[in-house]
Amino acid sequence: MNKYTRIRQIGEGAFGKAVLVRRKDSSVQCVIKEINTTKMSPKEREESRKEVAVLAQLKHPNIVSYIESFEERGTLYIVMNYCSGGDLYSKINERRGQLFSEDQILNWFVQLCLAIKHIHDRKILHRDIKSQKFPRKISFGTVQLAHTCIGTPYYLSPEIVENMPYNNKSDIWSMGCVLYELTTLKHAFEAGNMKNLVLKIIRGNYPPVSPQFSYDLRGLIAQLFKRNPRDRPNVNAILRKNFIMQRVRKLLSDQDLADEFSHTVMHGHKIAKALPPAPKPSADPARKPAPGPRPGSANKRYDPAAVYGAPLNSARRSLGDQKKRPSTPGRPVPVPGQVDWEKKKKERQELEQRRRAEMRKRVIDMASSQSIV
CATH class of the missing domain: 1.10.510.10 (Transferase(Phosphotransferase) domain 1)
Incomplete structure (x- = not known):
């Protein structure tokens, strides 16, 4: 960070902030995203470095340009071009x-x-x-x-x-x-x-x-x-x-x-074949139990199930993995010990309906406490 002079903070999220800075050698303004990696697990920190390497490959006139990234004292810094025209x-x-x-x-x-x-x-x-x-x-x-x-x-x-x-x-x-x-x-x-x-x-x-x-x-x-x-x-x-x-x-x-x-x-x-080196990690701070990431928060790969509950298709897959008996016309009444596939199909449909109703109720109950300003 010694190459940049801070001007002001222009944004903040759950695990980081965006700061407007000026390069000391050229007076060019840039934006630096500061991400606190101490709250991430080692795996999450490594994934973040890999994703920054992917971000560095996005060269397009309609995408804000990546300049560089580095780590210091448990913080990942990502330097981007500054768009002064607003959003x-x-x-x-x-x-x-x-x-x-x-x-x-x-x-x-x-x-x-x-x-x-x-x-x-x-x-x-x-x-x-x-x-x-x-x-x-x-x-x-x-x-x-x-x-x-x-x-x-x-x-x-x-x-x-x-x-x-x-x-x-x-x-x-x-x-x-x-x-x-x-x-x-x-x-x-x-x-x-x-x-x-x-x-x-x-x-x-x-x-x-x-x-x-x-x-x-x-x-x-x-x-x-x-x-x-x-x-x-x-x-x-x-x-x-x-x-x-x-x-x-x-x-x-x-x-x-x-x-x-x-x-x-x-x-x-594949874009991964030409990735530049990931940001060099600094020495990790003293290890101590990291707080678990919040569902939907910025330091965790987004998992809808963590916010809204188990996806419906999980039940569909588990039931769909069962071997199905080919349907035949005029099928006889099942004998004792024989699987009643029609009954199984009906139970599967009822289970999906219940899961859908329960999931929607969870979504509504979870969301009802949030207000839109």
Whole structure:
């Protein structure tokens, strides 16, 4: 840290903070994320170092650039470029009800799509897309360093709040939340408390977008908010839409366009093969029992089950592993000692229904104590 002069703190999370600094040798301003690693287990500290190495590989004009990282006295420091123009959340608040033009909205959204495409093509999920993380460039943080479930509830997908398996389509839902926010200056799903917010997200109902915006834009928002993840388009499909591609061609040169769209998964190469050395760990502080990480906190790989309970598909897998008897027409009544497969099937369905009801009740009970400001 002796290379930098602190200016002011600009953000803080459960396990770290962001500080605006100035390099002493060039007077260039940067942002340093300070992560307290003393609260992490040895395995979590090692995973954080590996994820920082992955972060260093993300080179894209719409992603905030990584500069360097190092460790000192139990703290991991990540140095990033400073975006002085502010974020979309601030710009939305400054509008005071006056809507953005569709031209401006699509220009911003296309830049967001290009940034997300860059990480999805490399099999990386963002998991924390929101207007606060999108200045002119999207701020990308690792799961340990950036994601807090309860911290950003407006952008959570239905599969996450229902404790179901999730993939890159959860990022697509969050992108829909940002696009809706740009067109209406409001969150798509709002409520006075967490209980009602969770229910609104699960149902997927949101106030309609003003008809002053084009059919294409309103239709895209509807596609991004499909409750079933499989029905949502991936980011490459979004970018190939005619009215979106027109914007892409204005932002990218012919060479950049060819580079971006000549592949979907980095030409089959694994990003881990070219990783730079991870930050060199300093001597660990005196060992003492570390407090257990909180569910959904920033120092732990996000596990929906830790926040919302056991996923439903665990019961489905365990029951599905049982050997099923082929169905035959006119099956005779089971003899003593023989497995009644019809009865087993009915019991499995009832078990799934009970588990779903219990899980939803846990979600609502857990969330009811949280309030939305």
